[in-house]
Amino acid sequence: MSTENLEKTAPASAPRFKPYSGAAAGWGALQSVTRAWLGSGNALKNIRTMLKTNQNGGFDCPGCAWGDSPESGMVKFCENGAKAVNWEATKRRVDPAFFARHSVSSLLEQSDYWLEYQGRLTHPMMYDAQSDRYKPVSWDDAFALIARHLNGLESPDQAEFYTSGRASNEAAYLYQLFVRAFGTNNFPDCSNMCHEASGVALAQSVGVGKGTVTFADFEHADAIFVWGQNPGTNHPRMLEPLREAVERGAQVVCINPLKERGLERFQHPQHPIEMLTNGNRPTNTAYFRPALGGDMAIVRGMAKFLLQWEREAQANGEPAVFDHEFLNAHTATVEEYLAVVDATPWTQIVEQSGLPLYEIEQAARMYASAQRVIMCWAMGITQHRHSVPTIQEIANIMLLRGNIGAPGAGLCPVRGHSNVQGDRTMGINERPPAFLLEALEKRFDFQVPRGSGHNVVEAIHAMLEGRAKVFVALGGNFVQATPDSPRTAEALRNCELTVQISTKLNRSHLIHGKAALILPCLGRTDIDLQAGGPQAVTVEDSFSMVHASFGQLRPISEQMRSEPAIVAGIAQATLGERPVAWEWLIADYNRIRELIADTIPGFTDFNQKVNNPGGFYLGNSAAARRWNTPSGRANFKPNPLPSDLLHEKVHAAGKAPDLILQTMRSHDQYNTTIYGLDDRYRGVRGQRDVVFANEADIIRLGFQPGQKVDVVSVWEDGRERRVKGFTLLAYDIPAGQAAAYYPETNPLVPLESVGAGSHTPTSKFVAIRVERASESARII
Numbered sequence: 001m002s003t004e005n006l007e008k009t010a011p012a013s014a015p016r017f018k019p020y021s022g023a024a025a026g027w028g029a030l031q032s033v034t035r036a037w038l039g040s041g042n043a044l045k046n047i048r049t050m051l052k053t054n055q056n057g058g059f060d061c062p063g064c065a066w067g068d069s070p071e072s073g074m075v076k077f078c079e080n081g082a083k084a085v086n087w088e089a090t091k092r093r094v095d096p097a098f099f100a101r102h103s104v105s106s107l108l109e110q111s112d113y114w115l116e117y118q119g120r121l122t123h124p125m126m127y128d129a130q131s132d133r134y135k136p137v138s139w140d141d142a143f144a145l146i147a148r149h150l151n152g153l154e155s156p157d158q159a160e161f162y163t164s165g166r167a168s169n170e171a172a173y174l175y176q177l178f179v180r181a182f183g184t185n186n187f188p189d190c191s192n193m194c195h196e197a198s199g200v201a202l203a204q205s206v207g208v209g210k211g212t213v214t215f216a217d218f219e220h221a222d223a224i225f226v227w228g229q230n231p232g233t234n235h236p237r238m239l240e241p242l243r244e245a246v247e248r249g250a251q252v253v254c255i256n257p258l259k260e261r262g263l264e265r266f267q268h269p270q271h272p273i274e275m276l277t278n279g280n281r282p283t284n285t286a287y288f289r290p291a292l293g294g295d296m297a298i299v300r301g302m303a304k305f306l307l308q309w310e311r312e313a314q315a316n317g318e319p320a321v322f323d324h325e326f327l328n329a330h331t332a333t334v335e336e337y338l339a340v341v342d343a344t345p346w347t348q349i350v351e352q353s354g355l356p357l358y359e360i361e362q363a364a365r366m367y368a369s370a371q372r373v374i375m376c377w378a379m380g381i382t383q384h385r386h387s388v389p390t391i392q393e394i395a396n397i398m399l400l401r402g403n404i405g406a407p408g409a410g411l412c413p414v415r416g417h418s419n420v421q422g423d424r425t426m427g428i429n430e431r432p433p434a435f436l437l438e439a440l441e442k443r444f445d446f447q448v449p450r451g452s453g454h455n456v457v458e459a460i461h462a463m464l465e466g467r468a469k470v471f472v473a474l475g476g477n478f479v480q481a482t483p484d485s486p487r488t489a490e491a492l493r494n495c496e497l498t499v500q501i502s503t504k505l506n507r508s509h510l511i512h513g514k515a516a517l518i519l520p521c522l523g524r525t526d527i528d529l530q531a532g533g534p535q536a537v538t539v540e541d542s543f544s545m546v547h548a549s550f551g552q553l554r555p556i557s558e559q560m561r562s563e564p565a566i567v568a569g570i571a572q573a574t575l576g577e578r579p580v581a582w583e584w585l586i587a588d589y590n591r592i593r594e595l596i597a598d599t600i601p602g603f604t605d606f607n608q609k610v611n612n613p614g615g616f617y618l619g620n621s622a623a624a625r626r627w628n629t630p631s632g633r634a635n636f637k638p639n640p641l642p643s644d645l646l647h648e649k650v651h652a653a654g655k656a657p658d659l660i661l662q663t664m665r666s667h668d669q670y671n672t673t674i675y676g677l678d679d680r681y682r683g684v685r686g687q688r689d690v691v692f693a694n695e696a697d698i699i700r701l702g703f704q705p706g707q708k709v710d711v712v713s714v715w716e717d718g719r720e721r722r723v724k725g726f727t728l729l730a731y732d733i734p735a736g737q738a739a740a741y742y743p744e745t746n747p748l749v750p751l752e753s754v755g756a757g758s759h760t761p762t763s764k765f766v767a768i769r770v771e772r773a774s775e776s777a778r779i780i
């Protein structure tokens with residue numbers, strides 16, 4: 001440990017593991033919100049700030065992308081939303097004096113929690129190799145340094161431009177316009193690591209890579225299926241419509257290996273009687289616990305039952321199970337799909353799903369008995385090798401009964417970060433659609449690059465191999481969000497220049513190129529004051545609703561700039577006033593929105609529509625039963641089940657894995673941001689280096705609960721992937737499985753282990769061995 005003076009250490013509790021007996025939300029959430037509020041150092045102002053979260057005239061929560069109820073109310077934030085607000089709206093400062101006290105080497109020894117706890121970045125900083133410290137730099141000099149590096153490249157494709165889902169529509173639009181005017185489509189994006197499979201799969205199946213439902217559809221659904229998702233931690237505001245669905249008699253079917261508290265029962269913090277009586281309500285009517293990677297087999301089994309019942313109905317003259325009117329009018333290749341269903345053996349379905357046949361039949365009956373069905377999913381579905389076929393299988397079964405494009409029914413990929421869907425709408429896409437490129441060329445009169453750019457995994461390879469030399473990040477914590485952490489670190493260190501546009505200190509500032517910049521930006525809670533006055537930005541939620549966000553707090557430093565202003569400054573220094581007058585646009589964001597209206601479908605009269613209370617609905621072609629596919633119809637995709645869930649590189653290792661690991665968030669975490677060291681719903685206090693496993697598996701492997709172990713990835717490529725000193729926790733988890741937190745276990749995810757068709761890292765299916773603990777050491 002460094003002997004340098006350290007800043008105030010973040011509060012932490014002693015390590016402890018004790019099962020949690022309470023319901024989701026309720027008193028536990030209120031206590032947690034209170035601690036976050038008092039710990040912000042800005043408590044009085046943050047009361048008002050929290051009450052402006054997700055309100056008309058307020059700001060959009062910087063947390064998740066779950067939509068807002070159109071009903072008014074004083075409180076429209078959840079526990080983790082409140083944590084996000086208080087984490088951002090802190091008085092703690094990471095200023096030049098902080099960096100003068102701490103070398104980069106000493107900061108690397110600190111935890112991710114400690115780094116972000118230090119507070120908001122306040123000044124642009126440039127790395128000085130001689131002193132191993134960041135030192136202040138003027139904005140003009142920072143922009144000039146970036147321009148010099150970019151314009152000195154042999155090809156624009158030697159630069160990588162990363163985007164976090166926090167960026168606003170206005171910032172993302174300017175970013176993609178600048179980068180394409182510079183000459184590349186290299187847009188590695190956080191969506192590459194989460195819902196990329198959803199976009200790829202749904203675009204092929206129904207012609208649009210977004211969910212087809214609105215918030216109101218949840219009020220009318222007869223059944224809601226929740227696949228591979230933990231809304232109690234990741235989207236807590238989703239718990240209320242799930243509970244309400246159960247109360248009105250709808251089926252809520254949860255398919256998840258872990259018993260997550262939010263999917264079991266919910267105590268509503270805004271219901272006084274329920275809080276006073278310590279009551280709660282269920283959030284499911286059935287709970288199935290599959291094998292990791294077994295979800296596609298479950299859906300295939302459900303479809304096989306539907307086909308059996310359809311044939312029986314035809315033979316007996318009973319009402320059809322399939323919606324033949326819908327199938328005839330709107331779909332293609334249904335017979336090819338049903339032939340594949342017919343040919344899939346029950347033995348493979350049962351073995352791969354991890355469920356007994358009667359549970360698959362129960363799920364199928366719950367689906368078949370509901371007239372209107374919504375199917376939701378998140379990372380438990382998208383971070384597998386066969387995620388694209390799995391999502392297409394979900395679309396297939398929904399098409400069989402006409403459950404797309406009807407009230408109370410549809411597909412609902414629940415996005416993570418608050419504007420990750422909006423960023424993609426704005427053109428943050430390494431494989432952009434032709435209509436976008438044509439619109440940009442027509443409006444701005446320059447030749448847009450047409451070749452495919454790099455996604456996240458491709459960008460890491462390019463930097464490792466020296467094919468990419470400059471890395472610019474519009475938000476995020478790239479080194480901690482990505483797989484194979486030591487290789488990602490090596491990739492960034494290979495660069496000539498790394499640029500991080502950030503609100504708070506994180507590890508990606510410390511894993512840097514030969515030259516490095518930290519550019520402090522405004523957050524969602526900060527007032528954005530430009531030459532034309534205070535500015536609003538806009539975001540898009542999971543239901544394709546676009547709404548305005550107005551910061552509420554005066555920035556704690558005059559040196560902080562908005563993300564649009566920083567992008568414009570880089571563009572101006574690099575390109576001059578080509579293809580637009582960048583600084584003129586920044587004076588009034590209405591001017592940016594006019595450009596968006598000119599070039600992005602659905603945004604006509606953008607500046608007028610965004611003033612509507614609650615914003616406006618972008619629309620969804622599949623929801624209107626318009627299928628933007630080559631066939632002009634919704635396509636059944638007849639994918640076979642995987643012959644083997646284990647990758648050939650796992651088999652090549654020569655020894656069967658001990659367990660299959662999924663990485664996941666704790667309850668005191670959002671993406672790579674760690675608010676605390678507790679995971680209340682799972683009973684973990686004061687620690688993160690833990691592995692959840694079935695007690696029988698722990699004993700089978702020769703260990704005892706509570707024992708320290710090393711976890712080693714099973715993958716044959718000549719590299720060892722190991723994390724050290726993790727504590728085994730006996731937990732209610734299916735046999736053969738394990739779970740652990742990321743980013744601590746991201747080093748175990750091989751860079752080459754990606755989803756077919758999506759390139760998404762397979763973080764929910766990592767083959768591992770468990771070994772006796774070696775000497776503890778940092779991975780990076």
